[in-house]
Amino acid sequence: MEEQSAVGAKAEKVQPVNTVLVVDDEENWCFVIKRILQKAGVGNQIFTANNGLQALEKLKAIAATNEKLPELIFIDLKMPVMDGFEFLEEATQSPELDLSQTRIFVLTSSMLPQDKERANEYPIAGFISKPLTHQILTSIIS
Amino acid sequence: MNLLHSKESLNSYFIEQIKDYAIFATDTKGIITVWNKGAERIKGYTEAEAIGQYYGILHPDEYQQAGHPQHELEAALQNGSYEAEDWRKRKDGSLFWATVTLTPIFDKKGKHIGFTKITGNITKQKELQDKLAERQQSALEHKNSELQKTNLDLDNFIYTASHDLRSPVTNIEALMLLLKEDLAEANALNDGTEEIVQRVIGSVNRLKHTIEDLTEITRLHKDSEENLSVEIINVQEVYKDILADLNSPGKQKACFMQTDFQVHQLQFSRKNFRSILYNLVSNAIKYQAPERDCIVRIHTHLEEPYVVLRVKDNGLGMTPRQQGQLFTMFKRFHDHVDGTGIGLFMVKRMVENAGGKIEVESEPGTGSEFKVYFRADM
Structure with a gap:
């Protein structure tokens, strides 16, 4: 509940969502999040990546073509190759990526307060405990 | 050689020739009067050197300064003997760990005439x-x-x-x-x-x-x-707070809640106190007896050095066997209510971690009473 209201508070200026990037090493989570987004009609285009590095490469590839970066990113924390924290570190530091129009939500199974604190050191739009539901998504988007 | 003579000489030889124990005698003031071979061997003083000396020379210097030798004589006289394991000093100044027995000796008329002292070197045992x-x-x-x-x-x-x-x-x-x-x-x-x-x-x-x-x-x-952050908490406030959570629409009847907080404030972790109170009260409601109105009484009072929280219900109650298993992990006695059976295990742990204790009295068909003792002096 705490996460939901925190998320709601940050979702004031809402940009129309065209592109979404879902980053999760579990294929089933990518599927669920994608389906919830589609059902809610959020995003014309939904990309998925299975770890932080794939996500970073995807974003850089989009930026290289001068296309708009996704307005929404959902990223898990615990992932192989490059985890969510490393992704946040790299992505927010990268000169190639202008994330000013992108809202990043951490979407995790972690219940550790330390993880939330650490994630909040980055410019994220919210920290959501899995599962993402239609209601939570709506409260973010509305 | 008559029998008496042989017995006397046997005695004196016997004592004199014991090598592993220092055996000596002193007069009433502690001046050495008899000295055996063992004493010479263990302490390093010859018979000629020892006789006439105050027996305190056999104590480490700091013991002598503190008056230990005299105290030991007095203690032996007063108590019938003085026994100890302690440091003693040799002639060369080196120390050894000794077992000592100091015993007063009396003549036939009961007059105190001196002391005997037996000292064994048990340095090896001590090592x-x-x-x-x-x-x-x-x-x-x-x-x-x-x-x-x-x-x-x-x-x-x-x-x-x-x-x-x-x-x-x-x-x-x-x-x-x-x-x-x-x-x-x-x-x-x-x-x-x-x-x-x-x-x-x-x-x-x-x-x-x-x-x-x-x-x-x-x-x-x-x-x-x-170490959790301990703070002063208002019992009534926490109680009101959990009431809001307890009012979830359930299949069970509402309960009559009676409170009597004689102690209003308590020094404890707020989070843990809330959890303890919540567990006890929600259990009291959960395990109510369907055939009668549910009444839950919540009291606090002072019972030095504890603040006692009592939660008493008129619910299903428990058998002695159930009470014995009450605070174990994942133990549930009834399957008609939700829960994982971990609540009381955690309550006990929270209370005991903070130096308190929890007690329960219960009877099947009558109800249960939980008493949580929080240390009041923390």
Whole structure:
């Protein structure tokens, strides 16, 4: 509940969502999040990546073509190759990526307060405990 | 040689020639009058050197300065003997660990005429004992650090397991919700399929709670090590706060709640106190007897050095066997109510970690009374 209201508070200026990037090493989570987004009609285009590095490469590839970066990113924390924290570190530091129009939500199974604190050191739009539901998504988007 | 003569000389030879124990006698003031071979061997003084000396020369210098020799004479006279294991000094100044027995001697008329002293050198035994104690200590320390490591491993394991379990479980939950929506959209959601979906979601929720409880246990463990922030808490305030949570619409009847807070404030972790009160009160409500109105009484009072919280109900009650298993992990006595059976285990742990205790009195068919003792002097 705490996460939901925190998320709601940050979702004031809402940009129309065209592109979404879902980053999760579990294929089933990518599927669920994608389906919830589609059902809610959020995003014309939904990309998925299975770890932080794939996500970073995807974003850089989009930026290289001068296309708009996704307005929404959902990223898990615990992932192989490059985890969510490393992704946040790299992505927010990268000169190639202008994330000013992108809202990043951490979407995790972690219940550790330390993880939330650490994630909040980055410019994220919210920290959501899995599962993402239609209601939570709506409260973010509305 | 007559018998008496041979007995006397035997006695004197016998004492004189004992080598492993220093045996000597003093007069009433502690001046040495008799000195055997063993004394010479152990202490280093010859008979000629020792006789006529104050026996205090055999004590370490600081003992002499502190008046120990005189105190020992007095103690022996007063108590019939003085026995000790202590340091003694040789002629060359070196020390040895000795077992000493100082005994007053009296003549036939009962007049005090002096003391005998038997001293054994048990330095070797002491060294062995010390070595043994040291070995035991280091074995204990080793065991202790191993235990701490095991505990940490266990905590890490539980945390990882609960995280890794939670992810697929919540995923199933999300998938079931999607399935339900899809079925509804396809008009395929009838009473039968909806019930199945609900039951799967119910099972998933129970599993999620169990996982959350596991995580809670590790949190509790860490808290006890890192010392929770203790603050002054208002009992009434916390009570009101949990009442709001307890008022969830349930299948059970509402209960009459009676409170009597003789102690209004308490120094404890707010989070843990809330959890303790919540567990006890919600149990009292959960385990109510269906045939009578549920009454829950919540009291606090001072019982030096404790503040006592009493939660008494007129519910189902427990048998002595059940009471014995009450505070173990994952123990539930009734299956008609929700829960994972971890509440009281955690309550006990929170209370005991903070130096308190918890007691229960219960009778089947009459009700239960829980008493939590919080240390008032913390």
